[in-house]
Amino acid sequence: MTLSLYVPVASPVHRAPAGLKLGLLAALAVALFLVDRLPVAAGTLAAVLLAGLGAARIPGRTLLAQVRPVWPWLVVLLVFHLVVTDWHTGALVVLRLLTLVAAAAVVTATTRVTELVAVVEWLARPLALVGVRPARVGLVIAMTLRFVPLIAERAHRIREAQAARGATGMRWGVLVPLLIQVLRLAHTLGEALDARGADAPAPPPRRRAAASPP
Amino acid sequence: MKSRDLAYVALFAAITAVLGLLPAVPVPGIPVPITAQTLGVMLAGSVLGARRGGLAMLTFLAVVAAGVPLLSGGRGGLAVFVGPSAGYLYSWPLAAFVIGLLTQLTWRRFTLAWAAVANLVGGVAVIYALGIPFTSLYGDVSLSAAATGALSFVPGDLVKAGIASVVAVAVRRAHPVIELPGRRPAAG
Structure with missing residues (x-):
């Protein structure tokens, strides 16, 4: 199991700040729904593919693998619109979807997990006002990544133990x-x-010190 | 939140990921095969409660968005958050929260029946209530058409709600995680 979809290549797209790429992706997601002309949508898709395959040098196969899960949806949507509405709406919906999925795949392939986690921590900063500490957000994500192989290994061990006692085929018996x-x-x-001080109170915010009377 | 709660949150984010590793059951006529992953949503809510369960799902989605392919079928990255079925994903934190809320409300007499109510309302109704309108808006299809498409997932979801309920009741007996405020034994 590969634990990342990152494609390590040196390119301007890779070097762009993760926050900028995420911001652009969010803007694209909104803008695409305001566009209802086919050439504009097709042009956007071409631009995204150019950025991904050309500028960022992502292998075509990698990009295709990320887009593949949405193929069945594309077909269903296209058929639905051919039958119920018209081909123009159908083509627009499919183009929109392909463009967004491709753009998201480009961002994922050109940005390291650690950079994206840093963006998540940054996005969590306003939550400090309600008592969430951004550093602990990073800690939870790190623990999650460590727990995944650990749980899989424990599940395997329990199944083996159950099989040794003659319990076969009880797949859900592992859960409890x-x-x-x-x-x-x-x-x-x-x-x-x-015990290692992870629950120590956070250092007070700087602005509080500035606001206090001398 | 205590460090223990953070560990629980991370744990159920990871459990949801591991459930996604189980092979999906393909159903003829549906574009997406049935996976065990929403079982993780139900378990997070009915074992951890509203707040921690919801946070566990937020954590899971954050990790997937960061590019770790933990969704069933090895999917991940930002692409899954902009597809036509993304509404179902977005509903997971809310679903776990609602399941947790219902579980906490019935915690003192948490029987299989209450567990089933919580999992059906939060784990099935809430997820469809968000997922169907999203698909409809996204694909420019009518609500009823999107709902018809989702109908084929209902049997699998009912089975999952049943499994989650049985497991939640058993786990409550062995290692209860939810603590209700107020009724704790007075500290000496």
């Missing part, structure tokens, strides 16, 4: 012992984090 095991593990992990 697995959940109890990993819940205890998470409980212990939380205590270990606290």
Whole structure:
């Protein structure tokens, strides 16, 4: 299992700040729904492909693999519109979708997971006003990535143990012992984090010091 | 939030990811095969409660958006958030929150029946209530057409709600995570 969809190449698209790329993607998502002329939509798709395949040098196969899951939807939508509305609407809907999915795939392939996590932490900064600490957002994401292989391994072990006792084919029987095991593990992990000072109060925000009377 | 809660949140984000690794069951006539992944949404809500369950799903979506292919079928990245079925994804945090809320309300007498109510309302109704209008808006198809398309997922979702309910009741007995405010034994 590859744990990232990043394609390591040196290109201007790769070097662009992750926040900028995400901002552009969000703007594109809004703009595409305001466009209802086919040439404009087709031109946007061409521009996205040019940026991805040309400027960023993402292999065509990688891009295609990311777009593949939406193919069935494209076909269903196109057929629906050919039958119910007209070909123009159908083509527009499909172009919009393809453009957005391709653009998102380009951003994903040219931006490292760590950079995107940093953007998530940055986006979480306003939440500090309601008591969320951005650094802990990063900690939770790191723990999630570590837990994935660990849970898969525990599940495998429990299935083996059940099979050794003659229990075959009870696929969902794994869930309860697995959940109890990993819940205890998470409980212990939380205590270990606290023991290392992870629950220490956050340093007070700077503006509070400035606002206090001399 | 205590560090333990953060670990629980990360844990259920990861459990949802692992459930996505299970092979999907293809159903003839539907573009997307049935996966075990929404079972993670239901378990997060009915084991962790509203707040932590919702946060676990937000974490999961953030990790997927960051480009880790944890959605069923090895999908991930930002592309899945702009597809026609993205509304279902966006509904997951709210779904887990609603399941958690209903679970907390019935926690003192949390039987299989209450668990099933929570999982059906939050894990099935909420998800469709957000997913169907999104597909309809996105694909310029009528609401009823989008709903007809979603209908084929209902049997699988009912089965998942059943499994989640049985598991949630069993886990509550062995390792209860939800603590209700107010009724804790007085600290000495």
